[in-house]
Amino acid sequence: MSATIAPTVAAPPGRRRRVGIWVAIGMAVLVVGAIGAALTAGSEWVERDALDPDSAGPTGTRALARILEDHGVEVRIARDHEEVAALLSGDADTLVLPDTPSLSDERLRELVDLATDVVLIEPRARTIDLLIPSAAMAGAAAPGVVSPACALGDAERSGGIEPGALFTAAGGVSACYPVDGAHGLLMALNGDRRSSVVDGTVLFTNAHLADNGNAALGLNLMGRHPLVVWYQPGLADTDLADTDFTLGELTPPWVSPVIVLFLIAGVAAGIWRGRRFGPLVAERLPVTVRASETTEGRARLYAQSRDALHAADQLRIGTLERLSHLLGLGAGATAQEIADAAAARAGLDRGAARGILLDDVPATDADLVDLSQRLRQLEDAVHARVRPERNPR
Incomplete structure (x- = not known):
């Protein structure tokens, strides 16, 4: 009994070439996807490390936290508002506060009231209004070192800085580092309590702390008490009951009527300019024309x-x-x-x-x-x- 062995037929070169092209395309897509994922992850890490006292990256603030500890100040990092409330005693402590969009105004006021001093290092219009009601944002400063030009001892001992964001305030608020009618540092005093507003994103990060008087200013503003509670909120740190807004809640009230008006106008324009359904001519196309007729027509x-x-x-x-x-x-x-x-x-x-x-x-x-x-x-x-x-x- 003999066995029949089927011959092996090699794939034609054209088919192998097409398969190779698709494999190359797939590999290119995977490489591009991997690069995009790496860049996205890198940007997420940069955002997460911004002003973080545990981060040694350019946007972190570990250097300032170490300087405070070297001067005998205990730095405690809190990543949710409940931990901040537990650490603050209100006797001799400083709350370092970044932007907190996930906290309600009531909870943010509670945290501010628990601290002896508050240093706002990532000012936004909402947090400035809660901390110093008479203050407001006033743009950004041009490059260049600015002297304190005020009677505030912490600023005078620190020397000149290059302020980032600028602020304005009414009377009763100490203002330093003037630029075109605005200031780079605001401080409101209420007895022994004081609230400071300064742009720490360009002064207190690891990349800029050694410039000018940045390190001295950070130490003077935050090192007045033996305890610094540095609030670094996490992504899940919120006291808002419902943060998933609908599209209707996020859009202005006039958007829905305008959309309805556009739809009505589109339907009206379609009826006005539209053609009737059905064939335009009774003759069925294509029409067969003899070559001799075409030739005779051109000749005529x-x-x-x-x-x-x-x-x-x-x-x-x-x-x-x-x-x-x-x-x-x-x-x-x-x-x-x-x-x-x-x-x-x-x-x-x-x-x-x-x-x-x-x-x-x-x-x-x-x-x-x-x-x-x-x-x-x-x-x-x-x-x-x-x-x-x-x-x-």
Whole structure:
């Protein structure tokens, strides 16, 4: 009993090439996706590490936290508001407060009231209004070192800085580092309690702490008490009951009526400018037209316009195409090459052949008839030399 072994058939080269192309495309998509995921993850880490006392990155604040500890100040990092409330005693402590969009105004006021000093290092309009009601944002400072120019001892001992965000405030608030009517540092005093507003994102981060008087200012503002509670809120730290807003709640009230108006206008425009349904003509398309009718129609148009040159061009184009095919010149041959080849094969003068196929210009209908006859005679002569056994017509 013999076994039959089926022959192995190799995949054709074209199929292997197509498979290879799709594999390369898939690999490229995976590489691009991996690069995008890495960049996204990197940006997320940068955002998460911003102003974080545990972060040694450029936007972190570990350097300032270590300086405070070296001067005998205990730095406690809290990542949710309940831990902040538990750490604050209100006797001798400082609350370092970044932006807290996930906390309600009531809970934020409770945390501020528990602290002896508050240093707002990431000012926003909402938190500034809660901390110093008479203060407001006033843009950003131009590059350049600014001197304190105020009677506040902490700022005078620190020296000049390059402030980032600027603020304005009414009377009763100490303001330092003036730039065009605004200031880079605000401090409100209420007995032994004080509230400070400064842009720590450009002063207290690891990348900029060694510049000018940044480190000294951070130490003077935060190191007045033996305990610093540094609030670094996490993504899940919120006291809001429902943070998933609907699209209707996020859009202004006039958006829905405008959308309805646009829909009505679109329907009205469609009815006004739209065409009726059904065929536009009763005749079914496509219509078959005989080639002879097309030729006769074009001939009548040429005759009515008395355009002998255009008619001659059409006759020459047809003759040149047939001669090129007959002589085996291919589609890339020029009219001059076809004329020279036809003259050589038919035994005619090259100039005479070019005159028939290219140069002679018929001025009258009689000239056009004569040219058509000479074109036919030239084609017949070439055909007789190439295929003498066959009738050219």
